[in-house]
Amino acid sequence: MKHDPAGPPLPLALTMGEPAGIGLEITLKAWHHFATSYTPGAHHFFLIDDPVRVARALRHLGSPIRMSTIGTPAEAGNAFKKTLPVLPLEMDPLPADTAVGFGKPSVATAEAVILSIRQAVKLALDGKVAGIVTNPIQKKTLIDSGFAFSGHTEYLGDLTKDVALPSEGLVRGPVMLLASDTLRVAPVTVHTPLAKVSQELTTQRIADVAIVVAQALVRDFGVSSPRLAVSGLNPHAGEGGALGLEDQHIIVPAIAWLREHGVDAFGPLPADTMFHEEARAQYHAAITMYHDQGLIPIKTIAFHSASNITLGLPIIRTSPDHGTGLDIAGRNIARPDSLIASIRMANLMAARRQAYDASLTSGSSS
Ligand SMILES: NC(=O)c1ccc[n+]([C@@H]2O[C@H](COP(=O)([O-])OP(=O)(O)OC[C@H]3O[C@@H](n4cnc5c(N)ncnc54)[C@H](O)[C@@H]3O)[C@@H](O)[C@H]2O)c1
Numbered sequence: 001m002k003h004d005p006a007g008p009p010l011p012l013a014l015t016m017g018e019p020a021g022i023g024l025e026i027t028l029k030a031w032h033h034f035a036t037s038y039t040p041g042a043h044h045f046f047l048i049d050d051p052v053r054v055a056r057a058l059r060h061l062g063s064p065i066r067m068s069t070i071g072t073p074a075e076a077g078n079a080f081k082k083t084l085p086v087l088p089l090e091m092d093p094l095p096a097d098t099a100v101g102f103g104k105p106s107v108a109t110a111e112a113v114i115l116s117i118r119q120a121v122k123l124a125l126d127g128k129v130a131g132i133v134t135n136p137i138q139k140k141t142l143i144d145s146g147f148a149f150s151g152h153t154e155y156l157g158d159l160t161k162d163v164a165l166p167s168e169g170l171v172r173g174p175v176m177l178l179a180s181d182t183l184r185v186a187p188v189t190v191h192t193p194l195a196k197v198s199q200e201l202t203t204q205r206i207a208d209v210a211i212v213v214a215q216a217l218v219r220d221f222g223v224s225s226p227r228l229a230v231s232g233l234n235p236h237a238g239e240g241g242a243l244g245l246e247d248q249h250i251i252v253p254a255i256a257w258l259r260e261h262g263v264d265a266f267g268p269l270p271a272d273t274m275f276h277e278e279a280r281a282q283y284h285a286a287i288t289m290y291h292d293q294g295l296i297p298i299k300t301i302a303f304h305s306a307s308n309i310t311l312g313l314p315i316i317r318t319s320p321d322h323g324t325g326l327d328i329a330g331r332n333i334a335r336p337d338s339l340i341a342s343i344r345m346a347n348l349m350a351a352r353r354q355a356y357d358a359s360l361t362s363g364s365s366s
């Protein structure tokens, strides 16, 4: 049966993430945060994981929280008030000796971690969940097991590449956006080694990322006239060509193209001076040329409140901005704040997207 947009919200699907990391611990804390005020029909979520592993991990953590195994996403609502609902992975239970090894990731669990993401994506594409919220993965462990992607962003782009976006004018990602109350940043190259960044940067790629971000600002964030700050690549944005040529040869034409196509973009800006408070007030999102250029500022000012969002997909995906926290896993000290922010963000995006897309269909959007 199709979901009634006027009815109660669909649940979110949380993926298990790296089982040796802090994913389950922050999921339990996030569940506690939302469940205490939960009333039937309100926002809720479930975890896609191995229930046997979860039960064992709960004992290991000495957690008073109880879990319940559900058979379908629709059962999550009834379970949520008193228990963390867990939808089982569609595979055999994980071997006991690999199920809880906090701090010690193993390729033995890689298949489960990847399957959890695939199941979540399928539920989102099938309209059974409002979106997916991914717990952090240990990329090297997955890659060592044969995983061909350098992160969720790239994997989600591949899993959904054949599914049409809901409207023809939308530009496809995947594009990584990290968002907090005070800063949004989108790196053009994502998990690219620094030595290859310059080769991968093209005018077209910068323009495509900027357009996906501009569209999302309108559709998902309610910004009616998005303004984008585009960073340079080199020190001082190339210092007029004296410190590198990409800024003038690749980035300037991208900004010109964007402006010709109605996107209010400006730059290239020296990356070291575009993130202080007064500079941030001039734009709705920063487009940076590589991962650390944008992620260092946002993780510095908003490590516990930012979300990592994948734009340009036919589904909603958010994630905490931090990683697997192997150094603190199993000690019950991990903060759930970024996961809580990501759950809120996914629910907010789902509501805004639904309203925006409906307004397009009814012809009332400006
Ligand atoms: N969404 C994702 O899947 C995602 C995101 C970022 C990093 N990663 C992966 O995570 C792994 C570890 O990365 P890292 O060590 O660079 O970053 P990290 O975020 O895991 O850890 C950095 C520091 O922050 C602390 N920290 C992280 N989360 C915390 C929390 N919730 N509460 C309190 N302290 C917290 C850690 O203890 C550590 O000291 C890598 O494999 C990386 O690729 C995955």
Ligand SMILES: N[C@H](C(=O)O)[C@H](O)COP(=O)(O)O
Pocket (backbone or CB within 6 Å): 150, 151, 152, 153, 154, 291, 295, 308, 319, 321, 322
């Ligand atoms: N680049 C992200 C970060 O540092 O926060 C992280 O590696 C997660 O990337 P994916 O969402 O692609 O897994």
